[in-house]
Amino acid sequence: MEQMKWSGAEKKAARQVFDAALQAELSEMLSEFRARAARAVTPEDMWLIADHLAVQRREIELKYDYRYSQLLFVFGRLVREKRIQEAELEALSEEKLLFIQRIASL
Amino acid sequence: MEQMKWSGAEKKAARQVFDAALQAELSEMLSEFRARAARAVTPEDMWLIADHLAVQRREIELKYDYRYSQLLFVFGRLVREKRIQEAELEALSEEKLLFIQRIASL
Numbered sequence: 511m512e513q514m515k516w517s518g519a520e521k522k523a524a525r526q527v528f529d530a531a532l533q534a535e536l537s538e539m540l541s542e543f544r545a546r547a548a549r550a551v552t553p554e555d556m557w558l559i560a561d562h563l564a565v566q567r568r569e570i571e572l573k574y575d576y577r578y579s580q581l582l583f584v585f586g587r588l589v590r591e592k593r594i595q596e597a598e599l600e601a602l603s604e605e606k607l608l609f610i611q612r613i614a615s616l
Numbered sequence: 617m618e619q620m621k622w623s624g625a626e627k628k629a630a631r632q633v634f635d636a637a638l639q640a641e642l643s644e645m646l647s648e649f650r651a652r653a654a655r656a657v658t659p660e661d662m663w664l665i666a667d668h669l670a671v672q673r674r675e676i677e678l679k680y681d682y683r684y685s686q687l688l689f690v691f692g693r694l695v696r697e698k699r700i701q702e703a704e705l706e707a708l709s710e711e712k713l714l715f716i717q718r719i720a721s722l
Contacts, residue, residue: 536659543662547653553642556649557673563666 514606516578523601524581531593532574539566582606586613620712622684629707630687637699638680645672688712692719 516524543563550556575584588594589610596614599607622630649669656662681690694700695716702720705713 540656540659540662544653544656547650550646550650553646556646556669560666560669560673563662564670567663567666 514578514582514603514609517603520602520606523599524585525576527594527598528574528576528581528584531588532570535570535574535593539570582609583613586610586616589614590616620684620688620709620715623709626708626712629705630691631682633700633704634680634682634687634690637694638676641676641680641699645676688715689719692716692722695720696722 543559546559546562547556550559573584573587575581585594585599586609589596589599590613596607596611599610602610649665652665652668653662656665679690679693681687691700691705692715695702695705696719702713702717705716708716
């Protein structure tokens with residue numbers, strides 16, 4: 511895994527898939543946030559939303575780690591969560607795809 | 617200030633004024649929060665709101681300090697901010713009211 515080389519084409523494809531998944535997840539989060547905020551009727555509701563946002567923000571930062579040493583794990587998780595399709599990653603080498611599938615199946 | 621004694625009637629009146637001011641400020645904050653959340657269209661908007669909430673929460677905790685050693689300062693500030701009226705504090709002793717007025721005028 512550490513020794514896998516990333517070609518220019520692979521990096522480009524990976525970046526697109528990564529960014530699209532991140533933006534999609536952030537959009538979901540934003541929609542959920544707006545809906546929760548609209549339902550907030552007490553200060554406690556507001557603080558709970560604030561706490562939830564802080565947790566989500568940290569989770570997003572940890573989850574979307576673009577380092578090449580982490581990227582196959584990230585994609586594996588995103589496939590498992592059905593946030594991306596394996597077909598979107600077809601530009602990656604067979605070796606990388608197998609690794610991603612293995613992570614996705616865990 | 618440290619030596620000022622609080623009678624039962626003063627404590628009761630102070631608690632009512634304090635709680636009402638706190639609830640009013642929290643209600644304003646909640647309205648503002650809901651309005652800002654409804655206008656949020658990007659994840660960055662959402663994170664800015666989260667940052668703002670964290671700051672506000674800390675400010676509220678610091679501002680509404682019910683210790684009797686702090687309470688006249690709190691009321692002085694609230695009068696200055698026009699969040700409470702001096703008339704609401706008429707149950708307090710003349711000495712306390714003068715102190716509050718002095719703080720309010722700073």
